């Protein structure tokens with residue numbers, strides 16, 4: 001696996017190194033020792049799947065507050081999505097910074113997201129499924145969110161014919177500027 005750092009400290013793109021032969025390919029998608037060698041989380045307590053019927057489905061931007069911060073390892077197992085990570089912590093040197101990574105079933109990239117950062121995605125194809133490994137349990141009372149179009153973040157989402165967003169995700173208050 002290749003661990004590629006990003007402009008948001010602590011966020012990594014994890015790329016598999018496929019071994020191809022006549023049958024297809026084989027690739028490691030997670031290795032405890034390699035993650036530990038990079039100082040990354042190796043203690044996953046929950047795995048989630050997120051299926052999205054339509055292209056243009058946007059979920060996020062979500063995180064859990066202390067002491068329930070979640071590290072997330074997110075990959076796309078069907079279709080394609082633009083995965084977005086933002087820093088919603090006003091006391092952070094990278095407050096309001098965001099990055100986007102295209103994750104697809106074909107490129108098999110995973111995105112490693114440290115606790116406390118906001119995560120969301122927009123699907124780029126119908127029938128897109130994401131698979132998450134999570135370092136902490138779901139605690140609904142600790143759920144926090146930033147709106148997809150929060151001016152403090154200014155995320156450049158891809159254009160699409162129709163964006164599908166849950167009412168809760170449209171109701172998050174503005175982050176301070």
Ligand SMILES: Cc1cn([C@H]2C[C@H](O)[C@@H](COP(=O)(O)OP(=O)(O)O[C@H]3O[C@@H](C)C(=O)[C@@H](O)[C@H]3O)O2)c(=O)[nH]c1=O
Pocket residue numbers: 048050059060061062063119120121138166
């Ligand atoms: C996240 C989560 C939700 N649920 C329930 C609550 C609700 O009834 C239903 C759907 O939940 P949501 O609407 O919050 O699902 P969703 O909007 O897909 O939430 C996810 O969004 C992306 C961007 C993330 O980063 C994830 O960590 C998670 O927050 O599933 C669980 O039971 N366990 C969980 O871990």
